[in-house]
Amino acid sequence: MAGRWKAVGLRVAQSVPVVLGVVVISFLLTRALPGDPAVQFAGAAATPESIEQVRVALGLDKPLLQQFLIYCGQLLQGDLGQSVSTGRPVAEELAARLPASLELTLTALILSCAVAIPLGVLAATRPGSWVDQLCRLLVTAGVSLPTFFTGIVLIYVFYYLLGIAPSPLGRLDFVYLEPDPVTGFYLIDAALMGDWETWFGALKQLVLPAITLALFTLAPLARMTRAAMLSALSADFIRTARAAGLSRGKVLYGYAFRNALLPVVTTLGMVFSFVLGANVLVEKVFAWPGIGSYAVEALVVSDYAAVQGFVLSMALLFVALNLVIDLAYSVIDPRFGTEAK
Amino acid sequence: MTQTRRSFLKTGAALMGALPFARALPAAAATDTLVVVSGQTINSLDLHRTGTNRASYQIAVNCYDRLVTFGQKEAPGGGLSYDYAKIEPELAENWTISQDGLTLTFTLKDATFQDGSKVTAHDVKWSFDRAVTVGGFPTTQMKAGGLERPDQFEAVDDKTFVVKLDRPSKLSLPDLAVPVPFIINSALAKSHATEADPWAMEYLHKNTIGSGAYSVSRWTPGQQVVYERFDGWVGGPAPKVKRIIVREVPSAATQRALVERGDVQVAFDIPDKDAAELADSLTVVSTPIENCIHALCLNTNFAPFTDPEVRKAIACAVPYESIFQAAAYERGAPLWGGPAEITDTAWPRKSPYDTDLEKAKAHMAASGHADGFDVTLSISTDLATWMEPAALLIQEAVGKIGINATVEKIPGANWRTACLVEKRLAMHLENFGGWLNTPDYYFFWAYQKGHLFNSSNYYNEEVEQLTNETLHMAMDDPEYAPKIERMFRIAFEDLPRIPLYQPALNVAMNGAEGYEFWFHRQLDVRSLGAAES
Numbered sequence: 001m002a003g004r005w006k007a008v009g010l011r012v013a014q015s016v017p018v019v020l021g022v023v024v025i026s027f028l029l030t031r032a033l034p035g036d037p038a039v040q041f042a043g044a045a046a047t048p049e050s051i052e053q054v055r056v057a058l059g060l061d062k063p064l065l066q067q068f069l070i071y072c073g074q075l076l077q078g079d080l081g082q083s084v085s086t087g088r089p090v091a092e093e094l095a096a097r098l099p100a101s102l103e104l105t106l107t108a109l110i111l112s113c114a115v116a117i118p119l120g121v122l123a124a125t126r127p128g129s130w131v132d133q134l135c136r137l138l139v140t141a142g143v144s145l146p147t148f149f150t151g152i153v154l155i156y157v158f159y160y161l162l163g164i165a166p167s168p169l170g171r172l173d174f175v176y177l178e179p180d181p182v183t184g185f186y187l188i189d190a191a192l193m194g195d196w197e198t199w200f201g202a203l204k205q206l207v208l209p210a211i212t213l214a215l216f217t218l219a220p221l222a223r224m225t226r227a228a229m230l231s232a233l234s235a236d237f238i239r240t241a242r243a244a245g246l247s248r249g250k251v252l253y254g255y256a257f258r259n260a261l262l263p264v265v266t267t268l269g270m271v272f273s274f275v276l277g278a279n280v281l282v283e284k285v286f287a288w289p290g291i292g293s294y295a296v297e298a299l300v301v302s303d304y305a306a307v308q309g310f311v312l313s314m315a316l317l318f319v320a321l322n323l324v325i326d327l328a329y330s331v332i333d334p335r336f337g338t339e340a341k
Numbered sequence: 342m343t344q345t346r347r348s349f350l351k352t353g354a355a356l357m358g359a360l361p362f363a364r365a366l367p368a369a370a371a372t373d374t375l376v377v378v379s380g381q382t383i384n385s386l387d388l389h390r391t392g393t394n395r396a397s398y399q400i401a402v403n404c405y406d407r408l409v410t411f412g413q414k415e416a417p418g419g420g421l422s423y424d425y426a427k428i429e430p431e432l433a434e435n436w437t438i439s440q441d442g443l444t445l446t447f448t449l450k451d452a453t454f455q456d457g458s459k460v461t462a463h464d465v466k467w468s469f470d471r472a473v474t475v476g477g478f479p480t481t482q483m484k485a486g487g488l489e490r491p492d493q494f495e496a497v498d499d500k501t502f503v504v505k506l507d508r509p510s511k512l513s514l515p516d517l518a519v520p521v522p523f524i525i526n527s528a529l530a531k532s533h534a535t536e537a538d539p540w541a542m543e544y545l546h547k548n549t550i551g552s553g554a555y556s557v558s559r560w561t562p563g564q565q566v567v568y569e570r571f572d573g574w575v576g577g578p579a580p581k582v583k584r585i586i587v588r589e590v591p592s593a594a595t596q597r598a599l600v601e602r603g604d605v606q607v608a609f610d611i612p613d614k615d616a617a618e619l620a621d622s623l624t625v626v627s628t629p630i631e632n633c634i635h636a637l638c639l640n641t642n643f644a645p646f647t648d649p650e651v652r653k654a655i656a657c658a659v660p661y662e663s664i665f666q667a668a669a670y671e672r673g674a675p676l677w678g679g680p681a682e683i684t685d686t687a688w689p690r691k692s693p694y695d696t697d698l699e700k701a702k703a704h705m706a707a708s709g710h711a712d713g714f715d716v717t718l719s720i721s722t723d724l725a726t727w728m729e730p731a732a733l734l735i736q737e738a739v740g741k742i743g744i745n746a747t748v749e750k751i752p753g754a755n756w757r758t759a760c761l762v763e764k765r766l767a768m769h770l771e772n773f774g775g776w777l778n779t780p781d782y783y784f785f786w787a788y789q790k791g792h793l794f795n796s797s798n799y800y801n802e803e804v805e806q807l808t809n810e811t812l813h814m815a816m817d818d819p820e821y822a823p824k825i826e827r828m829f830r831i832a833f834e835d836l837p838r839i840p841l842y843q844p845a846l847n848v849a850m851n852g853a854e855g856y857e858f859w860f861h862r863q864l865d866v867r868s869l870g871a872a873e874s
Contacts, residue, residue, distance in 0.1 A: 035754025039762050041392040042477055046793055051762070053476035057391050084392035086562050087385045087546045097563070152594050160598045167604045168595050169588055170564055174376070287590040289563040297382065300723065302754040 081305030099184025108213035120225025142219030405523035405551030442509025486516025616847035633774025650708035713743025723753035799837035
């Protein structure tokens, strides 16, 4: 047990230099971007004087090192700076938008796990059957359809033609007022307030974009589940277990599935980080006020503070995510922290 | 923005009228709310702030008053348009201009701000001082009308406001009608000012405190702005709609689905392609943007383009008609094939050039580059919808006269710097539209040496002089027309910019009417109403 905790502690400590590196790199990268924010923000009819005024106002006339020290000083106080394009503190902006993206991404992932994992297991236990073929079909469709295309098709069919889906206007329709922010996840916040009308409203808005993303993430998860299950089922210990006369359920879920779960969890982590980036397009199509569209907007206008804040928060998120995945190993795999070294 | 949850839900009943699943409500409720979708982000409620984008100009227009405004006229392409030739009172009851044209005296109407306090000349003075002091875009725009320093403005008493000019200019009065010199409730603003922030930038960024037709009751950046009508507005005819929701929808396909289904009443600034296709089923207004030109620019700092024969050869080779079809879907107005003789001051005007390959080849042969040359044709990725088809057609056409053009795409953030500030693009597409709708104002920005939109590095002594002379001259001055015509002749002879077409601003409506086009290219919600159906 002590070995396991030590391994966990070591794993947490490894994250620190990564975060420090991200701070430096995100700062340097934004400065290396082409485009001059002072020119951008001086507005439609800029004169050299007004560009210079803006440059001073943004503190961009100072030497790079000084700008970096100011940035680090602000970071230590938990201040991510002020976004020029939105005029609001970056931290506030991220706090408002990150939950929107996460709610969408997590819903999509839960949805896609709920479909992909049973499908993968079924496909592996009945190779060549219709379930296997269905799995293959979904996987192929999932990887070959770009998200924005799926999104537009879904809107066209379910909103435009059939009129079943609500207007694709972001997280909530006009009638509802957003719930008081606790977590920023509308489903959770509305439930906490007991406002089920809003909860249902938020859920309705979530369905189409979540399905769009789920279709996209379904493929790697189902394929990985199927492959991992197949290899687990053909392993010696399964043959032994079967020979020992254990029940089919015990063999399948107690031994094979638990072993197959490790690569699935790894894939899940990869898919999650990938999707957070990929949902920019889905956010655009469904007018979802998420972090992706914010970051793209900020990049286009060279809004330094916003870009840095975004990169940093994403890095922290990924570090945390990888940590969680690694820690999940420690739960799934009893060998963790013992012979790993 | 101080609305409580309860009060918002109470008004929710009226709001329901706009919703698809609440159609059972009485029809009268439906006229209370209009929903607009637009692809642009409103990033501030204060136009004077550094970094405020174009989309946010609509806040200044809809929530604040200026002293004067422009009249209305029928617009080509349907709907109404502002009328540059007619200046009308907004907050000012009337005004006088002194004999020498140097003193403008305004008498204010009996108006109140949205918080109920009186609008006085001191508020006007404070607001104007703010616009000329904060720097950046507002200050530049004020300068265009000769408004540069706080000491030019004086509040004589509560009702009388005086502007003193350094020189008489025809641009001064119109410049008071652009969105920039909007009038702020100075007492309220000052109560939120701090030593570090004397102009209450922080407060005005998030609050509208004007005397305009609407106030912003909710603003969720990246999502929506909700306008609420101010019933005490005296600046113009009372708006018909109580509440207008401007919702941000970045995807053009989604915007189109929403307006076609009638869940939203207005889709603002839609692509030319959608406008052309929707025109059969919905009310679509495509107004050619006044004083705005999409142009192919030839940078006179680069070797082959120093030769006027080469520039003329290119102007004769450009496939104008195909560009207008492919890039604009024939929305807007053609700017080629005009008469060779220039006898009026109409602007934007058709250039005397047309697609004529034989002529182009003759010009090339007469130039010092008869064998052709290689060149880069630059476009911006942000404006790729019109620039890309145009660039490809131009590339193909100039290929026929021996010019081997490579298309280069420059990302949006870098475009302004490369194209307008450093002016280092040899051959590129560009567009500029001036707010003050006179040709000399266009020339000031786009043809004078060193000015921002002169991305071709054009310099001609006579054009410099003519622009300076006509910029502030009254348009009925007998010398004005001949000088402008001379300016046009030189510009079409020298060709630093080859006009392609005048772009259009497209608006699709399904259940709304009363749309009015403005030079600032933002939605003026004051004139909107629900369409009778």
